[in-house]
Amino acid sequence: MADFTLKERIARMSRELKLFAAASLVMGIAYSLINATLNNYLNARFNMSGLQRSLLEFPRELPGLLVVFITAMLWFLCSRRLGVVSMLLGLVGALLIGFASPTYGALVVCLFVYSLGQHLFMPAASAIGMELAAEGQTGRRLGQINVIGNVAAVAGSALVFVGFKYLNFGFQHTFILSAIGFGIAAVLMFAMKPEKTQPPKMILKLHKEYTLYYALSVLYGSRKQLFITFAPWVIVNVLNQPTETLATLMTIGGIIGILFQPLLGWAVDHLGERFVLASEAVLLVFVCFGYGFAKFMFSQNTAFLVICACYLIDQMLMTVGMARSTYIKKIALRPEDVQPALTASVTIDHAFSMLVALLGGLIWNAFGFQYVFLLGAGIAMINFVVAMQVRVPKTHKQLS
Numbered sequence: 001m002a003d004f005t006l007k008e009r010i011a012r013m014s015r016e017l018k019l020f021a022a023a024s025l026v027m028g029i030a031y032s033l034i035n036a037t038l039n040n041y042l043n044a045r046f047n048m049s050g051l052q053r054s055l056l057e058f059p060r061e062l063p064g065l066l067v068v069f070i071t072a073m074l075w076f077l078c079s080r081r082l083g084v085v086s087m088l089l090g091l092v093g094a095l096l097i098g099f100a101s102p103t104y105g106a107l108v109v110c111l112f113v114y115s116l117g118q119h120l121f122m123p124a125a126s127a128i129g130m131e132l133a134a135e136g137q138t139g140r141r142l143g144q145i146n147v148i149g150n151v152a153a154v155a156g157s158a159l160v161f162v163g164f165k166y167l168n169f170g171f172q173h174t175f176i177l178s179a180i181g182f183g184i185a186a187v188l189m190f191a192m193k194p195e196k197t198q199p200p201k202m203i204l205k206l207h208k209e210y211t212l213y214y215a216l217s218v219l220y221g222s223r224k225q226l227f228i229t230f231a232p233w234v235i236v237n238v239l240n241q242p243t244e245t246l247a248t249l250m251t252i253g254g255i256i257g258i259l260f261q262p263l264l265g266w267a268v269d270h271l272g273e274r275f276v277l278a279s280e281a282v283l284l285v286f287v288c289f290g291y292g293f294a295k296f297m298f299s300q301n302t303a304f305l306v307i308c309a310c311y312l313i314d315q316m317l318m319t320v321g322m323a324r325s326t327y328i329k330k331i332a333l334r335p336e337d338v339q340p341a342l343t344a345s346v347t348i349d350h351a352f353s354m355l356v357a358l359l360g361g362l363i364w365n366a367f368g369f370q371y372v373f374l375l376g377a378g379i380a381m382i383n384f385v386v387a388m389q390v391r392v393p394k395t396h397k398q399l400s
Contacts, residue, residue, distance in 0.1 A: 016192050017132045021148055023188035024125075027087060028152025029159075030181030031118070033174045034094060036160040036250050039232040040243040041171045046104055053237075054361025057229055057354065059108045063116035064350025068343045070120065078195040079124040079131075079339070086124065087186035089117025091179045098175025117182075119350070123342040126325045130338070131195075144265065146319050150257030157250035164243050210341055212389055213328045214348055216277065219383040220321065221349025223284065225356045226376040227314045231291055234369055235311065238295070239304060249308055253315035260316050273327040274390035280320040281384035285377050287314050292373030330392045 013021070042048055042056070063070075074082060093114025101107040129145045159177070163169030206214060235241050235249075267276050290310035294303040328341045356379075360372045 014132070019188050019192045020128055020132060021145070023083070023087075023185045023192075024145055024148045025152050026181050026188065027090075027121075027185035028149045029156040030090065030094070030178040030185065032153045032156025032250060032254075033160060033178040033181070034097075034114075035153075036157045036247040037171055037174045037243055039236045039246065043236050044171075046107070049365065051361040051365045052104075053233055054229060054357045054364065056108070056111065057225065057357035059112040060115045061350045061354045061357065062112060063119040064122075064346050065354065066116075066347070067119045067123070067350075068340075068347040070116075071123070071343050079127045080189055080192045081194055082124045083121055083128070083189040084186050086117040086121035087182045087189060089113060089120065091117075091182035091186070093117055094175045094179040094182065098172045119346060122346050123339065126322075126342050127339045130325065130329060141265075144262070146261040146264070146322065147258055149319075150254040150261060153254035153257065154251050155254075157247045157254065160247040161244050161251060164247070206344065207333070207337070207341075209333060210328065210331065210337075212386070213324065213331070213341065213345065215386050216324050216327075216383075216390075217345035217349045218352050219379060219386060220324065221352035222356045222379045223376065223383065224318065224349070225353055225360060226288065226291070226373065227311075227318055229357060230360055230364070230369070230372050230376075231311055231314060234291060234307060238369060239307065241304075249311050250315070253312045256312060257316055257319065261319065264319065264322065268323050268326055272390075272392060273323040273330075274387060274392075276320055276323040277387035277390060278384055280317050280323075281380050281387055283313060284317060284380035284383070287317070288373040288377040288380060291376075292370035296370070327390060327392065 042053065046052070048056070071082070074085070077085065093110060093112075093116070096110035097107065097114055101110045125145070129141055132141060160169070160174060163173060232246060235245060264276070287310045290306050294306035294310075297303070298306060324345070325342065328345070329338050332338050332341065356375075360375065363371050363375065
């Protein structure tokens, strides 16, 4: 295959892919602005305990549990139009969190609205990305979309770092900027040509043939709270780090991800989902021990560096979800099963994510944060066993 410059590659892209790529970039910046500041915002404004922080995951993850039902209610919207709705919910939610959450109770409602938009977009994004991929290159296409996400993460978190350190930013500045980003992304997605829609034949029907895929979704939902909730809370609450620290880590992680995502996409297409998912599980065991015990094994400065390294590795591992998406596409009995299965997986993983968030908060308060990550290491070991059972039909294997 001929090598093309970046400008030539962009010129060769279809109109729909260009619009989706642009929307993903702006949306990613909007999400990055909030991700880089939310934990510090919560700590500064509400002075939460570990249990209070974990309980906040219930309204944040509840939309993920409900997404399969809400998506079914909105069946008349194709994935691209559903993306528009999700961006508008993100816009409203960002403004509510920043300007209409004076109490913990109000924050719960505002966070629910914001999170509903985020979770509606998750299965839609995977479906759109795979629709825009050539046959046999779904991993490559999803990897490229993730690269855009990493570029956006770099831009957003770098803006937070510069803003808070040099431009006298407050938290509300980031919520305003993120709302603007969601608005632009909504316009770009609305410009995409809508697809045909059909009434859903099922709302939440699980096929026994996809049992292993559902098991991987359960384990992902259980594992992701470590990165989303407890890992940043260690940095912010246990290590007492300022907003700039998480922003810096997200910037570095985004830069690393720009290089890592194409490699991950190549690995999914050529080495297979089993190799990628099993490797993730092994690495996560070491990451969990770093999070939980670095503070007790090393000096304060060394422990800080170890935990930062764990965060960066963890940030890369979170994108291994593309391997689950390509796996269900390859084993699907019918093409029309893919979107419902992706949506069902979001509901399944969030049901367990909510349970782990509550359990993790209770463990944190009762025994200490390190035991939360012992639980995470156990989940990772189970994930390894399940990942080793992954098999793809020979007709779907790609030649390297």
